[in-house]
Amino acid sequence: MSILVVGSVALDHIQSPYGKLLNSLGGSATFFALSASYFTKVRVVAVVGDDFTDEHEAVFRKHGIDTAGIEHTTGKTFHWSGKYGENPNDCEMLDLQMNVFEKFQPKIPPGYRDSEYVFLGNINPQLQSEVRNQMRGAKFVGLDTHPFWIGTTPKELTAAIHDIDVMIINDGEARQFAKDHNLLRSANKILALGPKALVIKHGEYGATIFFQNGAFNFGNHPFRAPALPLDEVRDPTGAGDAFAGGFLGYIASQGTLTADVLKRAMFYGGVMGGFAVERFGVERLLSLTWEEIEARFQLFREMTHLG
C-alpha cells in the first residue's frame, strides 16, 4: 500500500572526520522516502526552490517515488549545514536557511488522499495536525519531531500526537518532551497524551517500541530491536528518517497490523537506519539491494535470538 510522507527536502552541507559533502540531497522526507521505497510505493509532499534540479528529482523517481506532491516555488531550497565530530553524537550546526520551507503549507494532491499510511516528518506540529486532519481515512499515522518543536511549541506538538498511531523520537527528545530523565516514565507520560505506540531510538543501542495497554493486541511489554555495531559512522544525518522509512515502509507493505508485523518493522527500521550512516548523505540508500537488506535483517535476528 502507498505511504504518504510530508516533510522537508533539503540541500545540505555535511562534514565529518570522514569527508565533506556540498549541496547534498537531504531532508526528512528525502531520507524517509528513499528508505521506505525499498518496501512500498511512496508519495512525497514537500516544497523545493529553483536550485532543486531535474537531476535531484530523478533520484526520487529512480526509486519509484511519486514526486507529484513536491511543490516547486521561487527561491532557494531548505538548507542545513552541520559538522560531526569524532564522536558522531557531537554535531555542530553551522548554518540553517529555511528558504522556501519557511512558508511551507503542505498541499495533499487529490491523488494522494487515499493513502492508508502516513508519515508526518519533522515539520511545525501545527502543519502536522493539518495534514493529519486532511488524511482522516488513513489506517496508520506516524510522526517524528525535533527538539526545536518540543522546546518552542510543546502544546501544538501535544495536539499533533493526540490521535496518531506511533510517535518516533530519540532518547533525548523523549526525555525533553516528558521532562523526565527516566526513559520508561517518559514513554508512559508520552503515551498518556494519545499515541497508541511510541518508538524511542537509542542510536547505536537500537530502539524500543512502547504501547498503550491493549494497542494492536501487542501484549503488555515493550519490544526492542538492535542496531548493528559499526566501526565507522560516516554521517549520522538522516538516520532517524531512514529508520522511520524502514519501520513504516515495512508496515505499509504488509497491510495488516499484527504484533509480529510491528516487531519486524522495528528490525527493518534498525536495518535501514544503520545503512544510512555507513556513507555520506543519501548515498547508501541509493544503492541498496533487497538481498543486502534481508542479510542485515537475518544478522539482527542472529544477534538477538536464542537458539
Place this chain on the structure above:
Amino acid sequence: MSILVVGSVALDHIQSPYGKLLNSLGGSATFFALSASYFTKVRVVAVVGDDFTDEHEAVFRKHGIDTAGIEHTTGKTFHWSGKYGENPNDCEMLDLQMNVFEKFQPKIPPGYRDSEYVFLGNINPQLQSEVRNQMRGAKFVGLDTHPFWIGTTPKELTAAIHDIDVMIINDGEARQFAKDHNLLRSANKILALGPKALVIKHGEYGATIFFQNGAFNFGNHPFRAPALPLDEVRDPTGAGDAFAGGFLGYIASQGTLTADVLKRAMFYGGVMGGFAVERFGVERLLSLTWEEIEARFQLFREMTHLG
C-alpha cells in the same frame, strides 16, 4: 559446577532519591556470589575485618555460598559510601576506606583449587593475574575491572586479561581502556589483547558480547541481550557484579560452552543485573525465586524475539 569468585566484601553506605542504607553488605564478590548462587555453587575468596559479623556471613551461607575462603583479619572491612542523583548514572563517591582490603592477598583454599569456573572481580589486576595463575586448570575465567585500574595500571590490566575467556566491563570502561569513542573499535582493540570474548554492558540498553574470530564456535557476529526498562532505579550499586553472577553462574551450571549457552548467559546476566537495581543494596538478590528469574527471562525473550 562450582564457581570461584575473588573480589571485595564491603560494608557500604548508599544514598539515592529513594532512601538511604548504612553499613550494608556489599562489594563485588558479595553481589556476584549472591547472584550466581541462584544458578550454581559459589566459593568466595575475600577479606573482611572485625566488624564483619556472623549475621553478615550467614547471608552468604543461607544462599549455599561457601565462605571458607573469606579471610577474617584485624581491622575494619572495606567501606564505600556513595550518593546517586535523580539520574542513577550520576554517582558521587562520598568516602572510600580500603581498610583490611588494602593488603588483600587472595589465598585460594586447597579445596577451591578444582574450581572449573572463576570470576576475578574488581581488584588490583596484579592480584587478578596471581589468582589466574593459581587456577590454571580452570575451564572458563571471567574478569571485571574498574576505571581506577584502567587509569592507573593499564599494563598490569593488559597482562591480566591476556589469557582469560571473557572480560566484562561497561561502555565507559571499554572506551577508556581502548582510548576510542567507538564501541566496536574499542571491542576489537580489547579482544586483540587476548580475551576470547568481551561483554560490554550498556546499562539500561542491555549488553553486547563480542568474540575473537572462531571463539566458542560462536559465529562471526556479536550478540546483544536486552535490559528491562525500569521506571525506578533505586540503587545501581552492584548491578555489574549481579550481571556477571547471572552470566557466569548460568555458564557454570551448564558445564558446556556452546553458543546457545553463551547467549542464554547474556540474558540471565541482564535479568540479574536488573533485579539488583530494583531495591537497595543486596536486598532484591536475597529474596528472589527461581520462578521470578524464569519469568523475567521469558519477558526478555518476548521483548526481543520475532514471532
